[in-house]
Amino acid sequence: MRIALVGIGKIALDQHVPALADSPDWDLAATVSRSGSVPGVDAFTDIDAMLKAHPDVGTVSLCLPPVPRFDAAVQVLRAGRHLMLEKPPGATLSEVHVLADLARAQGVTIFASWHSRMAHGVAAAKAWLAGKTVHKGRIIWREDIRKWHPGQDWILAAGGMGVFDPGINALSILTEILPAPVHLRTAELDVPANRQAPIAARLNLSQDITADLDFRQEGPQTWDIELQTDAGHLALRMGGNLLEVDGTRVDGQDSIMGEYPALYARMAGLVRDGASDLDLAPMVLVADAFTLGQRTTVDPFDF
Template identity: 30%
Template sequence: MRIGLLGTGPWAEGAHAPALSRHGDVDFAGVWGRRPEAAKELADRFGTRTYDDVDALLADVDAVAIALPPDIQAALAVRAARAGRHLLLDKPLASTVGQGRVVVDAVRASGVASVVFFTTRFQSVAEAWIAEQAAEKGWFTARAEWLGSVFTTDSPFGASPWRREKGALWDVGPHALSVLLPVLGDVRRVAAAAHGPGDTAHLVLEHADGASSTLTLSLTAPPAAAGAAVELRGEAGARLLPRSPDGAVPALERALDALMTAARTGVPHPCDAAFGLRVTEILASAEALLDG
């Protein structure tokens, strides 16, 4: 599959480009970016070409991988889908529900495959654990903590304007939801939302299968407190999400496998654009409570 990369930031440089360049079944066809000089530097480093025009790149590829802020991603995803190109998208799908719906409509109308890269869902150990817990019945409650120090360390994402605007809810909230939803079922209602220190958000969710969950999300935690944890409790006892040895690049390679399988078979992947839209809807509901 010939795949072009849209984006040149830290995530494109550290995850997408390495995954595209080392995947044996992918032809890393080229890079487009909003900063042409950054696109050239990235393309040169990974032995591919630079495109100055998005439509020229779309004309030369079967699919695109997008590593851009969510509002820009949404617009370009629609453009690529309408051109008949498969989509490897990042989370969150979009910064508003309306933007996300346009993406899903374009994907459905064109019949292209889509995969949204929720990192944990494509880590082999975590994927197996999620499938095992989803097969269990009688979950009573769960807690998820996703705590980062993006704005309090020298993280390459600390200067990200959209992360500063949208905060942890939209940046790490999708990770937590991507683990909880396949196990506990869809969210029936965001029952409560409250602010914590910095950009920290606390959520209480009611799930369609009767369970409840609590989420604590932050990008401004002290470095010593940073980390992620998910605990489930129910008739099967208590279960903790195991640590995964897979980093972002191997997980992205698995996401590429999933995209190619969906494109070949026509069977949607569980983390497709429609799932990305559902996550966006839940985030928007939580944001409305926090802003209220």
């Protein structure tokens, strides 16, 4: 199946292009980007021009930042092509609902991808938790914004989501593995005096689960989820890649494919089945945190 990539930046070159190159399902037929391109692949700067020139491209994958993504997504769906979206699937929930309606009306697949759900330990964690009751838990998601997003001012601007840009990965795993749905109870947001979006956040969720999200972590980085159940203790470390049960590493996950190859395999399956996958639960929790959150102004932040 022929696919086009829109937005040839760091995440596209690091993850999407290699995943497509190795995929038995997909052939990268075109790119759309203001400045980026992929050697040997037909390159466009305008999405409508690409769609007209490539009726052979049945699927388009968008790697744009959330804010410009909506208009591009509408163009793809109006042209009757299947649509895959990087996380989060939009800048707002209401725009994603509009995309869902449009995809349904056009009879095409829409896939809101959450790459962290494809991390090596997640499926095994979900299987282990099935049928158990979670009594307590905590997410610790602490990384260095200067290392992972150097100079990316947009991420701390209104709509950039701040620390929820990485934090939504933790929430995407949590909402995937928990046996019962979780909801937000309270939230505290730390917003730098010279920015609009929080650089740190603490959440209290139902099932006595807390989340400690921080973008100011220098030195070792932490991406851990720990859950206590009626039948033992589970930990997912390294962003969902390392599973421990009762303190012991659970092996046998090394053969599973990487996050982005797994996402493209999933998209191929959805297109073949005429299905869609648009789970907004991680994004709903973030919107809830912005709605409910108690804001504290903290020290100005500069890259």
